[in-house]
Amino acid sequence: MTALAGRKVGDEVLFYAGKKFVARARIIGLFDNRPLAEAVWGTDENQKTWQHIMALDEVAEFEVPAEPVLRGLGVPVPLRSLTLVGAEERLRFLDMADPAAPARSKANPPSTGPGTRLGRNDLLQALAKLKTHIREQRPSRHKPITLLWAIGRLTAEQKRMVEWQTFREEVEPLLRDFGLADSRVTPEYPFWHLRSSGLWDVEGIEDSKGTPTPSRLAEAGASAGFSRDAANVLRRPLARAEAIGLICSTYLSEVDREALLGRVGLAGYASASGDFPDGEGEEGRAPRRSRTSSEPVRDPKLVERIKVMYGHACQVCGARVETQHSHYSEAAHIRGLGGPHYGPDRLSNLLCLCPNHHVEFDRLAIYIDEHWAVRRNSTGNVEYELKRHAEHVIEQEYLEYHRGLCGRG
Ligand SMILES: [Zn+2]
Structure with a gap:
């Protein structure tokens, strides 16, 4: 005892x-x-x-x-x-011991536990150290854009290895629309050179001096994609969120993140609430888009409970928005309820926030560190201390997921 x-x-x-x-x-x-x-x-x-x-x-x-x-x-x-x-x-x-991790499901047998060659930290370190071509002091965006495209394919459960023709058709427009304005559009460059990341396989073509030409790649019927190990790690929700956050914040900070992620099928990763915008449809706010039956339903009792617990005071700034007869606050899920995040509808995954801080938290402008400090993502500066009620257990696991999306994993 x-x-x-x-x-x-x-x-x-x-x-x-x-x-x-x-x-x-x-x-x-x-x-x-x-x-x-x-x-x-x-x-x-x-x-x-x-x-x-x-x-x-x-x-x-x-x-x-x-x-x-x-x-x-x-x-x-x-x-x-x-x-x-x-x-x-x-x-x-x-x-x-994450029950949400697909590593235990039958479709994805466990292969990414400790002892295998590549773990979550190895993957993130490799992504952080990507060798990118520097042009007038700005790193090329070809590799990071290609990686996001490949993560989008994994998320949609498409084939890991992609033939050059398909790769070119899909990646070329992305490089043109989101690459540096003065950079040449050369999809063969990331196709071939992403191998140096240690996360990428190219098959069907022998080692080549320099970058193989598009016609040579087509002739050989070459294909490329994430290595098996990298793909396995990226199938786990937390690692995937962290990888996307890291790539966006490290290499693509000047890119319209919502537009790019939308193009590669990762739109939900542009916000903490994902495809199920928290705060919509609450207290007279009209939903911005229609809901489908597959979307999760939030428990109105939990929403009420968190707001009452904090007396509608924002856990970030302490402000209480006054209405004619009462006060107004919003219940924000830390790890969004809808896809692709699939966070749980629990008190330990909820915050009581004012509308401004709800938007900033959801759109990844602020995050909460391991010591409950609220930091601005663009600078890392501490702006507030998160206010916590004695009976409100906030799960660090969900905050960790949110930090991953912020590129702070
Ligand atoms: Zn606030």
Whole structure:
């Protein structure tokens, strides 16, 4: 029982059985109730029971081999007793035990766990160090635009490798419309030279001195695309959001992000709310577009709860917008409900914001760092400290996703 002394509301609980973690849940309440414990579990031979009770929510079932997670956390293997791990360490393994990660689904067998060649950090580092042709002190946009196009294909579950003819038809117009104004449109350059990123395969053509010409690529029937490892990592939601955010903010800061992402099928990544704009249709605001039945429905009770909890005061600036008879605020999902984000409709994924900060948060102009500071994305400067109600557990995992979209992963 003393081992449980450090637990608190908001902590994560992992269930362990047969050398695997089989579920995770979040503590939403702690209480002592001996009569209840006796009724449920009885007593042991010493007349003891388990009266320290945890109420759990956000239960997710899965099967993850326990050993790599435990070793990563510095916990002796095999697990023999209850173990408490601090919140900081927890973040290091959350991705491995992410029930939303497609790595466990049948379509995408697990292959990106620890021990495989390329991980999420390797991918992000490779993307951050892209070799780009510098022209008059401005890096060429050919590679980053091509990478976004290729991520768009993966997201749409299209073939990983693309033949040169198709590549040219699809990528050339993007380079023309979003490349540097004075740069020549040469799709063969990213097709061939993205290999230096370590994330890209070219097949059907032997090593060539310099860049192969378009006619040579066509003759050879060459194809190109993300390597298997890179594609596997990019199928995971957090890694994909971080990759898109990083590419946009590192190489394409002067490009119309919404237009480009829209063209490559990644429109939802231009905002935190994705294809389901938060705040629309609320309190008399007309929806800007029609809804389809596949879009998630937000729970109006949660929306009400967060607004009442903060008395309509914005968690960023503290302002309360006054109306004739009351006050006005907006409930913002941190990780958007709709596609492509598919965040959960939970209090731990909600913020109470004023309309201005809701727009800034949604359009990635501000983000919240690991220490609850609200920072401006363009400068990284701290502008506010996020206000948090004692009963409002905000999940760092969702903020991490939002930071990924901001290119701050
Ligand atoms: Zn505000």
